Amino acid sequence: MTASGFRSRLTGLPDAVYVFGLMAGLYVVFTGLTVLLNFELAGVVNTLRAITYFSAVYAMVVLALNLHWGYTGLFNLGVAGFMAVGVYTMAIVSGPTNPGPAEIPGLGMSLWVGVVAGVVVAGLVGVLASLPALRLEADYLAIVTLALSEIIRLVLNSTLIQEVSVFGVTFGTGGATGLTVQNNPQTPVTAFFQSWPGSAITDMAMAIGINRPTVVEGIGYAIVLGAVVGLLFVFVRRIATSPFGRVLKAIREDQVVAAALGKDTRWFKIIIFGVGCGLMGLAGILWYGSDGYINPLSFRPNITFYVFVALIIGGAGSNTGSIIGGSIFASVLFYLPQFLEQNSTPVLDGIQSVLGGSTATPQTVIDAGGALVGLDLTAFLAYCFANISSLRFIGVGLILIYLMQRRPDGLFGHRIETAASVPLTTGDTDE
């Protein structure tokens, strides 16, 4: 078959080629889109920044989830909750003790202490969550972790710990109002670009037409995130290509056998749950923390399903696939609809110039259907653009069903990524 021939030829390439090739392809496509829409340079660059940012944050969470689902076969549906624990802990620990009026104070520690605390607390909550994981079948584990994630969100959302004082120290989650994250991972990057030598870069960017400092700062942050993804990849790859990773795989395949071979499967599950959840906490910090504002609504289970879909697209069990799946999902399925929604007016005008019809958005689906029957495709598309977030979910659902029916291995899940720290050739032919 040509497809499999193509695939086997692709398999021969080093993994970095896929990742950078994909990103380059996405840049070209989105540059094309923005140019078509007459964006100025800052807008074009900012769009590329956005897909880099979303690709990176998704890649991080997907890599973490791959440790659970792809490697160990632990069906963790609590991703959103663990991200929330990470970023809320960070926000509380490194929030200033005397913030502005109507703001909730934090513990006043440095950002780095906050980040470490966020990762550690998310990891510890993960260890706690793993205790049921030791006893439960996969589908029960899914329900328990989903429930845990919802408990976390509901508690964060409630007035209960909105603002509390313990031994005279006041802090809190802000309840449903959310929490301003003054001291967040974007802060040091912004500071860098506002003073020398970073300011020189900003000036240079301004000179060539990227006329918004926030765009430059955003690019800086996206580059930092890219580097973090790189480090994370090395880290999870080391886990994957080690005797530890081998035991994880064995647990996924058949934990009775793993135990019969002398492996204390419970211990391995606890450790990997903790590590994976800690990394989800880190991803939560770098993702939501950088917005400067967090609120419980961001941590609804939908985000968990997004991450799962990204992992399944890339192929559960493959770390390279995790990054690829994260990037594809983030850019094409997550960001593109949002991008089209934001630019619906020029896009619709463009469509109207080709197809004619009316750009007035039909108020209801019946009106939209009427427009479709009346061959006014533009009006129908206007309704679709207005409901693009619903259409996005519909698309995600369809892709998930398709993948589970036809390609459960995703793009890279079929590959053999051997779990050993050295090449497993016979000694004399070693490299």
Add this chain to the structure above:
Amino acid sequence: MGMNITHDTIAERVREQPTQLFVGLITTLFLADLLLKLQGTTVLLFDTHVLGGSIGLSELFTYILDGLIVGIAVGLAGIGLSMTYSILNFANFAHGEYLTSGAFVGWATAAVVAGGSGVADRLLLQSNPGLELLSTPIALTVGLCMAAISAVGLALLLDRLVYKPMREAEGISLLIASIGVALLVRYTIAFIWQTGRYGVTGSPTKVTILNLVTLTTHELTLLVLGGVSMVGVAIMLEFTKLGTAMRAMADNESLARVSGIPVEQVTRLTWIVGGGLTGIAGYLFVLESGTIAFNFGWINLLLIFSAVILGGIGSVYGAMVGGVLIGLVDKLAQVWIPSDLTRAAVFVVLIAVLLVRPTGLFGGVKTA
């Protein structure tokens, strides 16, 4: 040898007793606290409020009644989930969407039947049709039927398109596919009806029974219809061939297959019965709250899972009892914690059940 036996049984008891002891202790504590609260007594220890407080008897009755009503709806919704869970061997994460779609079709139909201007607007629930048992009985009944029929149709359609090609797949693959189905259906509803929350019921008449409890006609309808549906299912499972076949399949599918049970046909009937009940449950859910939104089924999904797991997966009676208990927990938790956290309390109960007694109260079928 004799010593060994006693040694072992003691070891076993030590392993099991603490959880039972713990559960018993917690329950007693809550009951004692409730009694003290009813009495209006507060117990202080070192100047700290330990137990008691105050709560009115009528307030407590309201909580219990609310819990019972929600519980009936949850239990009814749980039956279908429990059936598919035990017979098709997967946790259906799209179950909430059968509730939502049944409810939307049912209430939109009822709104149209109730009459008035603007069929399109009524179909899309743009204005409150003000449906109520005594003033629009026919519309409500037609709506109920449509809710059941549409949910059955959807269940069969999705089974044919999604689950049937995956019959041999593992439970977890089906679970993931059902997440896709959930997203697909939920946001198709959102695409059609938009993401608002719409009022559909009129203000109900109050009915006082035996001078004891006051119910609205909405609540009364829910209790009666829910109760009747449950009894109907129980009779069907107990006395028909289908019931026997379903139980056989839940126990051991391959054995059922060799003993000549038409597995595919039973599967279809399971979807029909389960889907129909779920559609009715969705319709009744809306009757209780008076409003409808595209994601209400999803929001209640974990509540329904809790009921099914508490009752024991595969047990229809378990789902009913579990539903009522979960409904009670959801409402009664307000006695102790802020009302925005009662849902969290339900989930804590869910996790506790899975840890202490994963087979549930009625010893469900263990799935892969």
Add this chain to the structure above:
Amino acid sequence: MSESSDEPTAEPVLAVDSLEKQFGGITAVEDVSFDIQPGSLTGLIGPNGAGKSTTFNCISGTLTPTSGTVHFQGTEITDAPSHVVAEHGLFRTFQIARELEEMTVLENLLLAPPNQLGESLIYAVTPGLRQRVQKQERELRERAWELLERFELEHLAREYAGSLSGGQRKLLELARALMAEPSMVLLDEPLAGVNPTLETQLLEGLHELREEGYTFLLVEHDMNVIMNHCDPIIVMHQGSILTVGTADEIRSNDRVIDAYLGGDR
């Protein structure tokens, strides 16, 4: 709880004493006691439902016995979970070969050795320590290839274990157990579903290994295999031990003949 004082010929590798296992109210195994001598290839035989597999699972920690004791090399392992039993050097194979299907043959082998440094997460990810992991892995790799050669599985080294034939899986399972350099291996019907050529190869392998000092307990359905290759032979019937002896003794034992001809209820 007292240590039962059996006549100590040589220190047995495995000592099973008054083992009993009940499921619900049903007694599957009752009053089973036997010793296994080091360097022996002991056979455990009996008709279907005789309690062979239950006994086997109780020893290997897959099941916890209701009463009785199991000692391995002088250490009590009665209630030990299976991973602890394996840590003591007592490995098992499964009746239906349970390969780790989506792991390669080599990964399957490398999984088995105990005390691997790289099973610690810290060692796996920390640069300096990882070099020690790699050194150990290189040694294990050599051993894995030796075993592959011995069992003629080299050409399949990089295949998923799931793609192997039934007989190859049995070989892999034995090789995997040997990778751990165990003191003793429990073999649960290693010849079921194996073609005659592979069967001979496997049995010859077992004899060689026994001569090298390995101890085996072989559960088999096939009377001929046990009669021709095992010594001593333990015969189970209806949950208890019927007799223990050499092939000749078993052959001339009327109760064994009755048990087999009379069927198993």
